[in-house]
Amino acid sequence: MxxxxxxxxxxxxxxxxxxxxxxxxxxxxxxxxxxxxxxxxxxxxxxxxxxxxxxxxxxxxxxxxxxxxxxxxxxxxxxxxxxxxxxxxxxxxxxxxxxxxxxxxxxxxxxxxxxxxxxxxxxxxxxxxxxxxxxxxxxxxxxxxxxxxxxxxxxxxxxGTGEECQDVPDSSTKGLPEGAKLRVEVNRYERSPVNRAACIEHYGLRCQCCGFDFLDIYGELGDGYIEVHHRTPVSKLGPAYIVDPIKDLIPLCGNCHSMVHRTDPPMLVEELSSLVNARRTAKLRAQ
Missing domain, CATH: 3.30.1460 (Yope Regulator; Chain: A,)
Structure with missing residues (x-):
């Protein structure tokens, strides 16, 4: 032991x-x-x-x-x-x-x-x-x-333990009558825990958009927690694409992760970060 x-x-x-x-x-x-x-x-x-x-x-x-x-x-x-x-x-x-x-x-x-x-x-x-x-x-x-x-x-x-694969809807099935097979398997995209770990090892556990740190706010309960965002949606990646955990992934808190996905395609993290910083600056000036 x-x-x-x-x-x-x-x-x-x-x-x-x-x-x-x-x-x-x-x-x-x-x-x-x-x-x-x-x-x-x-x-x-x-x-x-x-x-x-x-x-x-x-x-x-x-x-x-x-x-x-x-x-x-x-x-x-x-x-x-x-x-x-x-x-x-x-x-x-x-x-x-x-x-x-x-x-x-x-x-x-x-x-x-x-x-x-x-x-x-x-x-x-x-x-x-x-x-x-x-x-x-x-x-x-x-x-x-x-x-x-x-x-x-x-x-x-x-x-491959811990990887999740998702079936991506085929747009060619749109318009089929109700009850028809509306989903076909087009590609299976991996969500790798190893890539997630490599991303966090590089960037750390602080949100790369707003700076939120779960450990600072929640103590031991939040230690080690962060979400990881795919800069390019997995549905847009080809089946042979090899994810680079530094270029393709970035740690975000749940709020920022939700916000970048409010647009289609998802907003760039840098754009959301600029928006957050601008609002913070405006609030400080107004005080």
Whole structure:
């Protein structure tokens, strides 16, 4: 177990970051007890756990596939190009922040191991980070979040866990008689928790339009919460489009998110920000 870690606080923060339901429990692996985090949508036995451990020098999170997770490993091996790009971005971001990442597929730890064409029978993903010197309880919690978040991002990118797909109405069906099939599947657009996490990692949790911060106003209840806006509506993206979480996504509070969608097409975030700032300035002058 990871002593000094508030596992429930960590779980809640990860849920907010990825918008994926997660539960925690103790898990015994090779005779050792570990705090484990699991996505709620995957049945235990066929899914995976992120095992957490620590030494006096570092914190570590490790991916562990369940005994009957062959279907999950197959899904990982057949990841789309967009999912692979999200995986590589997550890995590069973690390494750039001072986190160590080890990935091996079927024992192959090369740079391009995720391109391995063979059936994936074994997947190793280990993420670790050293504690700062003179660490405090807050340092432990912060380090644990960085490590667990990076490990989750890598795994979610390849498994597609937490992604939502929406059927987009085909305009050619308009005018069909009532009772006819009015919806056909045209494209399926992913809403990736990994892209969401990468966007927040870059911009932070403050609304990029009005500056609202949920933690400032709501305290622990709002810690880690923010909505993420697609600058280009997902319905306008082609099926092969690879989302750039920095250019295509931006964090907004619920009010600003609603306001940009008051127009069709949605208003530019910069336009709404100018409107908000102009009204604030006018109010200050009127006082």
């Amino acid at each position: 990871s002593e000094g870690l508030d596992i429930e606080a960590l779980r809640r923060k990860l849920e907010s970051r990825f918008q994926v339901a997660i539960y925690s429990h103790l898990e015994t692996v090779d005779g050792g007890d570990f705090n484990a985090l699991r996505p709620s949508e995957l049945e235990q036995g066929n899914g995976f756990a992120i095992l957490l451990s620590r030494t006096h020098r570092q914190f570590e999170a490790s991916f562990k596939a369940d005994n009957f997770a062959g279907a999950l490993l197959r899904v990982m091996s057949e990841a789309s190009e967009a999912q692979k790009q999200a995986f590589l971005r997550a890995k590069e971001s973690a390494v750039a922040s001072g986190t160590q990442v080890y990935v091996a597929i079927n024992g192959n730890a090369g740079e391009n191991c995720i391109e391995l064409p063979d059936r994936w029978a074994q997947v190793e993903i280990d993420v670790s980070r050293r504690f700062p010197s003179g660490k405090t309880a807050d340092d432990t919690q912060t380090t644990a979040f960085h490590v667990a978040s990076a490990c989750f991002a890598l795994v979610l990118a390849l498994t």
